[in-house]
Amino acid sequence: MTSRQVESLELIEHVNELRKRLLIALLAVVGGTLISFALAERLIRILAVPIGGLERLQSIAVTENVGVFMRVSLLAGFILALPVVVYQVVAFFSPGLEKNEKRWLYSAIPSATILFLSGVAFSYFVMLPTAIPFLTEFLGVTTVPRLSDYIGFVTNLLFWIGLSFETPLLIFLLAKIGLVSAGMLLRGWRYAIIIIAVIAAFATPTVDPISMGLLMLPLFVLYLLSIILARIARPRE
Numbered sequence: 001m002t003s004r005q006v007e008s009l010e011l012i013e014h015v016n017e018l019r020k021r022l023l024i025a026l027l028a029v030v031g032g033t034l035i036s037f038a039l040a041e042r043l044i045r046i047l048a049v050p051i052g053g054l055e056r057l058q059s060i061a062v063t064e065n066v067g068v069f070m071r072v073s074l075l076a077g078f079i080l081a082l083p084v085v086v087y088q089v090v091a092f093f094s095p096g097l098e099k100n101e102k103r104w105l106y107s108a109i110p111s112a113t114i115l116f117l118s119g120v121a122f123s124y125f126v127m128l129p130t131a132i133p134f135l136t137e138f139l140g141v142t143t144v145p146r147l148s149d150y151i152g153f154v155t156n157l158l159f160w161i162g163l164s165f166e167t168p169l170l171i172f173l174l175a176k177i178g179l180v181s182a183g184m185l186l187r188g189w190r191y192a193i194i195i196i197a198v199i200a201a202f203a204t205p206t207v208d209p210i211s212m213g214l215l216m217l218p219l220f221v222l223y224l225l226s227i228i229l230a231r232i233a234r235p236r237e
Contacts, residue, residue, distance in 0.1 A: 021088040028084035033077030040073045047072065047154050050128040051136065057147045068151045075155050079116070086112045104176055104233070111169050119165030123158045126214060131157075164199060164219060171226035175233035182231035185223070192223050 036043075048054045059065055078085075086109045094105055136143040174180045185192070200215040 018092060021092045025081070025085045025088045028081035028088075029074075029077055031077075032080035033073050035080060036073040036076035039076060040069050043072050043076055044068060044151065047151060050124075050132045050154075051145070051150060054147075056144070057150055058144055059147045061148070064146070064148045068148050071151060071155060075159060079120070082113050082116060083109055105173065108169055108173060112166060115165045115169055116162040119162035120158045122165070122218060123161040127157060127161065128154065130214060160202075161215070165222065167219075167222050168226045168229050172229040172233050175230035180230060182227050185227045185230055189223075193220065196220055196223065 045054060048057060051057065061067075090105050090108060136145070171180060171185070175182070196216050196219045197212070199219065200212045
């Protein structure tokens, strides 16, 4: 068997392994979504609290309520399946790592879930109570949002800020495999502030500087935490 044939077989094995991992992750999300069907109505009521409850919202389209139900169920299902999804990613990359590196990589499973939930909690308890009054009372015009618009707005905010809170974990793993270092991150703090400002402008639901500042502050703290974690990952550097 030639070297090219061996490489082809190895590539096929990797593709099959990736397909299996993706299928398991997808099934986990589907399973989590099905479980979330029992919780979706309660979750929708919780998401409506920052605006004053469901009575402050209205539905126009016939299928609007069903669409909102499915959207919330899907987000909740993703959160429930997050440990399984992260495990499948870790398991795919772990065979080529050393034992010590595998230990650090597998620690990412609970860490990723905790960080994501921290971002969701920050969005719900800090960002939304600040943003919703500003948006609904702007110009003094009475605002009665559509249910689908409001839930879409809230779930997008929760998801993207939750995802941004994964930054320290991502930096730690990149530092562990040698792609970044604490010194590199420390020297690039000015660029980091610009990138954080862009992320905050994209993820913040309002254009006022207060909301952007509320998001930029924890993101910059997370960046500083990333530097510390990168230093822990590569202490000799």
